[in-house]
Amino acid sequence: MRHVQRGKVRSVMVAHLVDELGAPGTIVLAGGHGSGRSHIMRAVASALQASGRPVLRCSAREPQARESIEHEAPGHVVLVDDAEHAAPELILSLIDRIRNGAPVLCAVAADLSTDDEHRAAEWAKLLTPEHDDAPVTRYVHLNPLTLPETLQIAVEVATTPLDSSVLAALHSMSWGRPAWLIEVIRLAAQGAVIATPWPRLAPTQISESGIPTLEFAHALAQSSLTDAEIAAATTLAQLEPRTLFGHEDLVGSAAVASLVAHGVLIQTPTDPTTYGVPELFAAGMRVRTKADIVAIAEQRAARTLLLQESLGVPLSDREAHFCTTITDGGEIHQQLDPARADLFRRVALDALSFGAGTECRDLLVRGAGFGATLDPLDRARAATVMHGALAGLRSLNAVPEHASGTASQRIAAIALTSQITAESPIPQQARTETLPGADTGAAERDAQFVFARWNETGPVGSDTEALQRIATTHPAREVALLAGQLIDLENIKRGRRPSDPASCTERIARVTDIAVSSPPELRDLLSAAIVTEAMLALYLGDTDGSDVALYSLTESLPASTRHRVWLGHLGAAGQAIASGDMARALREWELFEARLPRFLPVRLSALIRDTGSAIRRTATGHVDLGGNREDIVDDFPTQVLAYFSGRLDRIGSRVRRYDHLHESPLDASHALDIAKLARAHVQAANEQHPVALLQCADALTEAGFWAPAAFAPRAAKRIFMRRRATGSVNRCDTKLAELEAAARRVDPWFRVDLLPASEHVRLTPRESATARLVAEGLSNKAIASRLRCSVRTVESHIAHARAKLSAGDRGELAALVRQAQVPGEERERPDLRRQRLDSRLIDSMR
Numbered sequence: 023m024r025h026v027q028r029g030k031v032r033s034v035m036v037a038h039l040v041d042e043l044g045a046p047g048t049i050v051l052a053g054g055h056g057s058g059r060s061h062i063m064r065a066v067a068s069a070l071q072a073s074g075r076p077v078l079r080c081s082a083r084e085p086q087a088r089e090s091i092e093h094e095a096p097g098h099v100v101l102v103d104d105a106e107h108a109a110p111e112l113i114l115s116l117i118d119r120i121r122n123g124a125p126v127l128c129a130v131a132a133d134l135s136t137d138d139e140h141r142a143a144e145w146a147k148l149l150t151p152e153h154d155d156a157p158v159t160r161y162v163h164l165n166p167l168t169l170p171e172t173l174q175i176a177v178e179v180a181t182t183p184l185d186s187s188v189l190a191a192l193h194s195m196s197w198g199r200p201a202w203l204i205e206v207i208r209l210a211a212q213g214a215v216i217a218t219p220w221p222r223l224a225p226t227q228i229s230e231s232g233i234p235t236l237e238f239a240h241a242l243a244q245s246s247l248t249d250a251e252i253a254a255a256t257t258l259a260q261l262e263p264r265t266l267f268g269h270e271d272l273v274g275s276a277a278v279a280s281l282v283a284h285g286v287l288i289q290t291p292t293d294p295t296t297y298g299v300p301e302l303f304a305a306g307m308r309v310r311t312k313a314d315i316v317a318i319a320e321q322r323a324a325r326t327l328l329l330q331e332s333l334g335v336p337l338s339d340r341e342a343h344f345c346t347t348i349t350d351g352g353e354i355h356q357q358l359d360p361a362r363a364d365l366f367r368r369v370a371l372d373a374l375s376f377g378a379g380t381e382c383r384d385l386l387v388r389g390a391g392f393g394a395t396l397d398p399l400d401r402a403r404a405a406t407v408m409h410g411a412l413a414g415l416r417s418l419n420a421v422p423e424h425a426s427g428t429a430s431q432r433i434a435a436i437a438l439t440s441q442i443t444a445e446s447p448i449p450q451q452a453r454t455e456t457l458p459g460a461d462t463g464a465a466e467r468d469a470q471f472v473f474a475r476w477n478e479t480g481p482v483g484s485d486t487e488a489l490q491r492i493a494t495t496h497p498a499r500e501v502a503l504l505a506g507q508l509i510d511l512e513n514i515k516r517g518r519r520p521s522d523p524a525s526c527t528e529r530i531a532r533v534t535d536i537a538v539s540s541p542p543e544l545r546d547l548l549s550a551a552i553v554t555e556a557m558l559a560l561y562l563g564d565t566d567g568s569d570v571a572l573y574s575l576t577e578s579l580p581a582s583t584r585h586r587v588w589l590g591h592l593g594a595a596g597q598a599i600a601s602g603d604m605a606r607a608l609r610e611w612e613l614f615e616a617r618l619p620r621f622l623p624v625r626l627s628a629l630i631r632d633t634g635s636a637i638r639r640t641a642t643g644h645v646d647l648g649g650n651r652e653d654i655v656d657d658f659p660t661q662v663l664a665y666f667s668g669r670l671d672r673i674g675s676r677v678r679r680y681d682h683l684h685e686s687p688l689d690a691s692h693a694l695d696i697a698k699l700a701r702a703h704v705q706a707a708n709e710q711h712p713v714a715l716l717q718c719a720d721a722l723t724e725a726g727f728w729a730p731a732a733f734a735p736r737a738a739k740r741i742f743m744r745r746r747a748t749g750s751v752n753r754c755d756t757k758l759a760e761l762e763a764a765a766r767r768v769d770p771w772f773r774v775d776l777l778p779a780s781e782h783v784r785l786t787p788r789e790s791a792t793a794r795l796v797a798e799g800l801s802n803k804a805i806a807s808r809l810r811c812s813v814r815t816v817e818s819h820i821a822h823a824r825a826k827l828s829a830g831d832r833g834e835l836a837a838l839v840r841q842a843q844v845p846g847e848e849r850e851r852p853d854l855r856r857q858r859l860d861s862r863l864i865d866s867m868r
Contacts, residue, residue, distance in 0.1 A: 036065045039127065039162065043070070043099050046123040047157025048116075048148060050105075052132045053164030055285060056199035056235060059129040062164070063103050066127065070099055077101060082108040091115045096122050103129045117147050120157070131285070132163075166198020166291035170767065175200060177770040179207050183606065185613055186594035187587055191221035195301045198291035202302055205233045218617070219583045220340045222260075223305040239286075239306025246284055251277050252307050253319040255286050259304030260344050261323065263296040272323040317349075324348040332361040339583040342369050346385055363394040371400060372581035375545060377620035379407040399434055399543060402442075407620060411446035414438070433469050433498055434543040440473035444624045468492045469501045475508060476550075476623035482512045499536045500547040507554045511629065514561045517658050517697045526564040530555055530571040537578040545580050549619040552579065554626060556589060557633075560596045563696050563725055569593050588617040595637070601765065601772040602729025604641035604667050611637050636660040640667050665700050666729050668778045695725060703734055708786070709822060712738035712750065719757060728765040732758060732774045785823055792819035796832060797839035 039062070042049055053059045063079060070077040076098040080087045083104050091100055092115055100119060102108065105128035108116075116126050128148075149159045167175070172193040176184055184192070188210055195215075196203035209215055214224045243252050254277035258269060269278045269287065281287035286303050290296045324345045331337055337345065345362075346369050366389025373381040382404060386394065396404065398417070406414030418439055427435075472492055475485055482489065486509055493506035510520035522529065533555055537548050552575055559568040576585040591614035598607035611634045618630070636659035699722055706714035715738040722731035739754035758774050765772040785793065788809070795805045802820070806813045820832065829835035 033065075035062060035162065035164075036069055039066050040069045040073070042160060042162075043125040043127060045157065046120065046125050048120055048159045049125070049127045050149070050159060050161045051127060051129045051164065052161060053129075054132045054197075054199060054288065055238075056197075056201035056205075057132075057164040057166075058200040059131070059164060060103055061200065063101050063127070063129050067101055075099060079103070082106075082112060088112045088115050091119065094119075096124055099125050099127070101127045101129075105130045113145060113148050120148070167193075167196070167200060167203065168198075169193055170770070172196065172198075172203060174766075174770045175203055176207060179204055180211070182211055183609060184210065185217075185610060186590040187217040187613070188215060190590060191215055191217035194221045195223070197288075197300050202235060202300070205235055205302065209233060218587050219343075221301065223301055225305075225308070233302075235302045236306040239303040240309065242284060242286070243307040243310040247280065247286075247307075249310075249312050249315045250319070251280050252310050253312070253316040254278075255281055255299050256304045256308055256311055256316060257319045257323050258287065259299040259301055260320075261298075261327075261341055262338050263290045263293070263298035265295060266297055269297060272326050273319055274322075320344075320348050328361055328365070331365055336368070337365070339372065339581065346388065358393040360393065363389060363392040365389075366392060366394040367396070368580070370394070371545075372584065374400070374404055374407055375549065375581055375619055375621065376584050376617070377407055379404070383408065397543075399431065399438065402438060403546075403621065406438075406442050411442040412448075414442040415446060418442075428541075429465070429498065430541045431543050432466060433501060434546070436466060436470050437473050437547060438621070440470065440477050441621060441623060444477035465497055465501075468496055469498065472496075472501055472505045472508065473623070476504065476625050479625055479628045482508065486512075500540060500544050500551070503533065503536055503551050504547060504554075507551060507558075508625070510558060511554060511625070514558060514694070515629070515658060517694050518692050519562070519694055520558065526555070526559045526562060526568040527571045529558070530568060530575055534571075534575045534578055537575060542580070546619070546621040548579055549585075550622050550626060552576070552585070553588075553618065553622060553630075556592055557626070557629065560592065562694065563600075563727065584617070585619075588614055588619075591617065597769050598771075599637070599663065599666050600726055600728050601769050602666050602668060602732075602777050603771060604637060604663065606771065608634075608637050608641040633659045636663050640664060662696055662700075665696075665703075666727070668729065668733055696727065699725065699727065700730070703730060706734070707737055710741055712741040715741075716754070716757065719761070723761055723764065726768070728761065728769065728772055729777055731761055731765075732777055735761070736774075736777075789819045789823045792816060793823045793835060793839045796820060796823075797836040799836075 039049065039051070043066070051059055051062060067077050067079040076095065077100075078090060078094045078098055079101040080090055081103045084090075087102070088109070088111055091102075091112070094100060096119070100116070102112075102116065108128075116128070120126055173189060176189060176192060184207075192203060192206050192210065192215070195206050206215065209223060216222050216224055243255075247255070254273035257273060258281075261272070266278055266282070266287075278287060281299070282297070287297050287299055290298055327337055327341055327345055331342075331345075336342070342365055346366055366385055370382045370385035370389065373379075373385065386396070386404075402414045402417040405417040418435065471485075471488065475482060475489065489505045489509050493502050493509070496502040496505065506522065510522060513520050520529075524532075533548075533551055536551075540548055552572070555575075556572055559572070572589055573586060576582045576589060579585055591610045595607045595610035595614055598604070598610060615630060615634055622630075639660060640663040699718065703715070703718040703722070706718055715734045719731050719734035719738075722728075722734065735754045735757045739751055739758075742750040742754060762772065762774045788811075791809060792805055795808060800808065802813050802816045806816045809816070820835065823829070824831075824835050829838055
């Protein structure tokens with residue numbers, strides 16, 4: 023039997039099935055509930071009718087299906103949906119048609135068994151050739167949607183913006199099935215999708231939701247499942263997928279067998295050996311549950327899961343949280359349980375690390391009955407989250423014995439003291455960051471120095487040499503890592519590449535190596551390190567594996583589920599920036615800021631906040647703030663974001679916070695790729711050089727900078743149109759179409775026609791002055807004398823001005839200057855003082 027895999031696009035599958043139906047025999051279209059089988063069948067019927075081929079489409083559930091098939095002409099194509107419900111008589115009718123050389127397409131649900139005893143013989147005849155010359159049964163399997171396909175459908179179907187965490191939840195809860203995806207998108211629009219920290223549905227009125235799968239699950243629970251089986255299903259939906267044996271340990275073999283038979287406990291999209299209960303099914307069944315029976319099922323599952331924890335194998339974040347929410351009939355606080363105590367402490371610290379003070383408090387109170395406690399450092403962290411920096415400092419000072427703990431405990435205390443001191447209202451001159459009772463050695467003094475620099479916002483300046491020494495010699499790898507990252511962060515803010523020549527992926531691999539062996543008390547340092555690496559990757563424009571490496575790195579951190587949430591928002595914001603969609607970038611960035619770890623150094627938090635402000639200014643159109651020169655913010659992030667959004671004429675040229683941007687240009691080998699590419703792009707636009715613009719487009723496309731990659735050929739196309747170069751115009755259109763196709767494979771929201779206009783026709787001051795003198799009737803020699811330059815330079819200025827203004831000759835250039843203001847003259851007007859992002863500014867970025 024030949025198996026055909028589903029193409030990436032459903033239209034490809036439809037075309038394939040239409041071709042296959044040109045030959046006699048049986049084709050089986052197999053897919054789970056909600057996989058889009060019926061949609062494919064309708065599309066195939068429409069395609070056959072459009073080609074003039076007679077077709078009958080029916081459902082095996084219809085009482086008259088057999089009669090309709092028997093009355094259909096022998097040569098007509100027959101499509102049978104819901105074929106798993108076909109009666110033996112209907113199957114025999116299909117066999118007769120196949121014997122007569124007709125093609126038949128049967129859509130079968132892969133979740134349900136189709137070989138009941140009373141139909142087994144008929145199914146065997148339908149699917150097995152009667153002789154060697156008979157047509158072979160062909161199978162087409164509807165594979166689960168990939169994440170890019172999920173995003174593409176979400177873009178087409180959703181009526182409201184969806185952030186990255188909601189999109190991830192949609193992909194998870196739809197189990198790769200298009201119909202379920204559309205239903206979950208509708209539920210998201212109703213506000214019923216809870217995306218974080220793991221996907222689930224809020225309680226929903228089934229009768230009012232209009233969601234077929236919820237109604238199906240509700241009816242199934244009402245008619246076919248016992249109360250214990252419903253409780254088992256809703257319990258398993260809260261846990262990770264596992265093998266059938268694993269599910270039997272949790273809820274019992276009888277419940278598992280029934281749930282599998284009814285298509286409730288199904289194979290996961292990515293691993294056929296593991297099974298789970300989809301949230302859509304569980305949500306439809308919850309209204310049928312009985313609280314006492316559900317409690318029994320959940321308690322049994324929690325006790326089984328805790329056996330894993332007691333063996334020293336940590337549960338996943340989701341299952342750990344599940345176990346902390348389950349009670350054992352009021353006996354929970356009557357005995358100490360070290361395994362549960364450790365579990366409650368771990369889950370509470372995960373919440374604490376992300377600023378969830380109320381959740382942490384509730385978990386600690388509950389876990390105290392099992393013997394859960396906090397060490398002094400964690401008590402100080404809890405006090406900081408719940409009551410503020412001063413409370414955290416009081417907690418640290420009240421128990422100074424951590425000064426005599428292990429080296430890593432002392433470093434953790436130094437780091438926490440430095441941060442919460444910087445966050446406190448204590449005046450700078452009155453602060454002390456030395457641990458009470460601590461006799462610090464050289465390593466701890468160096469650590470204190472690094473953390474102090476991290477918790478300031480001024481330039482590192484002369485401290486760079488000391489930081490470099492610490493980065494290469496400090497015995498604590500976490501401290502050495504942060505010292506090196508601080509130098510790299512300062513370079514990034516100046517538009518320079520990090521001093522470390524390693525790729526982002528290699529850098530992240532080194533952080534991962536440190537993380538897997540780092541002691542638990544240094545978790546805040548690791549959080550700061552991974553956020554820093556993610557910010558560095560964003561500014562470096564790295565799109566080659568860094569996302570995968572960062573997600574892998576989070577697996578080695580506590581609270582990995584929470585880390586993946588902020589990382590998803592940051593990646594989505596970076597993708598939106600590359601696509602020139604600043605409104606979407608702003609939405610993602612605000613969520614990124616809101617879901618970051620709590621204990622990040624002040625300098626890192628300031629960079630994140632400043633970048634968010636730059637995105638907000640660009641998204642809202644306030645890149646330059648009118649005529650008030652004191653309010654102009656002209657830092658490197660704003661310049662880059664303006665470039666990506668096409669607003670090349672809206673940036674002031676003065677830099678207030680990062681005046682080192684306007685020092686002498688750096689060596690090209692040290693400049694960020696975006697700075698070098700932007701310089702070449704703007705220079706080509708200034709010179710109205712279409713070939714150079716197309717070359718820039720190629721380089722920008724290769725870097726994944728989609729918006730400026732589209733701006734360049736659009737500008738080239740305008741130049742070619744003015745020159746009436748039809749062939750070159752067509753070449754630009756082709757390049758834009760290819761660019762959009764490549765970009766949409768990465769970012770389904772990207773569309774060239776939705777990008778803002780980016781007109782960029784401006785003369786330099788010398789070109790403008792030359793053009794005015796041409797309009798006055800001066801010769802080239804006279805102009806050269808007036809401007810104190812060579813005649814060849816004057817000829818060059820005139821040529822550039824003619825190209826930019828599409829002037830056919832010298833006379834037309836003079837007429838244009840006399841008729842209207844020359845673009846670029848406004849820079850000479852003191853009342854406006856609005857500077858554009860020209861090649862000299864890009865030079866300063868290098």
